[in-house]
Amino acid sequence: MTETIQKRINDSKAMRWTALILIALMMFFGYMFVDVMSPLQSLVEQERGWSPSVFGTYAASEYLLNVFGFLIIAGVILDKCGIRFTGELSASMMFIGAAIKFYAVSDWFPGTGLATWLDSWWITMPASAKLASFGFMIFGCGCEMAGTTVSKAIAKWFKGKEMALAMGLEMAIARVGVFAIFSISPILAEKMGSIAAPVGFCTALVFIGLITYTVFTFMDRKLDAQLGADGSNETSDEEFKVADLKNILTSQIFWVVALLCVLYYSAIFPFQRYGANMLQCNLDGISPAAASNIFRWFPIGAAVITPFLGSFLDHKGKGATMLMWGAILLIACHLIFAFVLPATHSHVIAYSTIVLLGISFALVPAALWPSVPKIIDEKVLGSAYCLIFWVQNIGLCFVPMLIGSVLASSNANNPAVIAAKEAGDEFIPYNYTMPLVIFACFGVAALILAIYLKAIDRKNHFGLEEPNIKA
Numbered sequence: 001m002t003e004t005i006q007k008r009i010n011d012s013k014a015m016r017w018t019a020l021i022l023i024a025l026m027m028f029f030g031y032m033f034v035d036v037m038s039p040l041q042s043l044v045e046q047e048r049g050w051s052p053s054v055f056g057t058y059a060a061s062e063y064l065l066n067v068f069g070f071l072i073i074a075g076v077i078l079d080k081c082g083i084r085f086t087g088e089l090s091a092s093m094m095f096i097g098a099a100i101k102f103y104a105v106s107d108w109f110p111g112t113g114l115a116t117w118l119d120s121w122w123i124t125m126p127a128s129a130k131l132a133s134f135g136f137m138i139f140g141c142g143c144e145m146a147g148t149t150v151s152k153a154i155a156k157w158f159k160g161k162e163m164a165l166a167m168g169l170e171m172a173i174a175r176v177g178v179f180a181i182f183s184i185s186p187i188l189a190e191k192m193g194s195i196a197a198p199v200g201f202c203t204a205l206v207f208i209g210l211i212t213y214t215v216f217t218f219m220d221r222k223l224d225a226q227l228g229a230d231g232s233n234e235t236s237d238e239e240f241k242v243a244d245l246k247n248i249l250t251s252q253i254f255w256v257v258a259l260l261c262v263l264y265y266s267a268i269f270p271f272q273r274y275g276a277n278m279l280q281c282n283l284d285g286i287s288p289a290a291a292s293n294i295f296r297w298f299p300i301g302a303a304v305i306t307p308f309l310g311s312f313l314d315h316k317g318k319g320a321t322m323l324m325w326g327a328i329l330l331i332a333c334h335l336i337f338a339f340v341l342p343a344t345h346s347h348v349i350a351y352s353t354i355v356l357l358g359i360s361f362a363l364v365p366a367a368l369w370p371s372v373p374k375i376i377d378e379k380v381l382g383s384a385y386c387l388i389f390w391v392q393n394i395g396l397c398f399v400p401m402l403i404g405s406v407l408a409s410s411n412a413n414n415p416a417v418i419a420a421k422e423a424g425d426e427f428i429p430y431n432y433t434m435p436l437v438i439f440a441c442f443g444v445a446a447l448i449l450a451i452y453l454k455a456i457d458r459k460n461h462f463g464l465e466e467p468n469i470k471a
Ligand SMILES: C[C@H](N)C(=O)N[C@@H](CCCCN)C(=O)O
Pocket: 144, 147, 148, 150, 151, 170, 171, 174, 265, 365, 369, 389, 392
């Protein structure tokens, strides 16, 4: 008797890579929206009166609801309702949040009753900033929930296949989005004569992301029909129970990964905010544009390398070792920025350290996210990703504030800073040594956790050093 083996939709290379492109587009547009206002800080100050501290409050609002528990609920929704519902919900929240923020910075908002009321309390925060922060908070919930949904979707579609390459490509595409918006946003704002133009443009793109994810859900429905699942919990036969969260939270390896994640990313994303200014301060006050030109090689370098490292992980493994090397490079780079760059003012050292940091930013994400399905039961994978994001978001919300205050206090008696402020100079030559040493310390703690992770993997055989594709 001949046995016919039923081919599934994700067994077709073309179909699973099409699925990846559709979900990655949602994240590409999402990451563009996250940073659409980042290069417009001074313009927003001129047009809407947002001071640097108002801008800081607005930036932190992205993570606020997530930190106060939304991501925990998101994990339960993801594991209970599945990737289709949760993806659609997150994409819709991203769009609604984006639309609110667009309205807040548009010319239609000032003079309305809502604007008058919002201006009547907490007067240091303009009405436009309050409403934009509210929108960004809703967007941030959607975007982080989408990030975890996408990881779970890739784990489902690429299980036993090129999973790490797919996750690497998804992150690479998202990083290209950041690079693209840093270039496009100032041009759009200048050509259209308003900050609302790039925000409106990205809001439209976020809507397109909702459409591309909707197309993916039809493909995923087909995969579920082939898997014989009912569509509510697509990847597991067993029903998810909220009590399962206890198993994650009491798992030692979960905490090692979550802490490694928060420590590593706290030395990356908050550094990204200050990186260009740090280069300016250490390279004899080069222009902000010249500093950005050097700094943009960081995300773009990571974007180029991440898929290759993902492919390496699929075929050769060595995930825990990659995490260790990523942390070592991170420490080395922050120490070079802290001590070597101020002493040499060398552009060559600046460029090569940025490239090295880009390699680190490829090594860790490429190894970290595909390792989670190896250590966590599939039926609680969504919750595990969300809980890791939750711990990470706490760091991303508070570390920028810590760095900002350390930068201010460590420069309080800096004569060059005092003189520049007294002269009313636009450029303040801060000394970044202390913040950079703090970033390096995060790297040291991440390295210790990576070494420990490798040791417990060797003892308990989680397979972190194993390839995803078995020959
Ligand atoms: C900021 C966000 N929580 C995050 O950690 N992003 C990661 C990618 C996570 C996996 C996405 N499917 C990043 O490296 O950008």
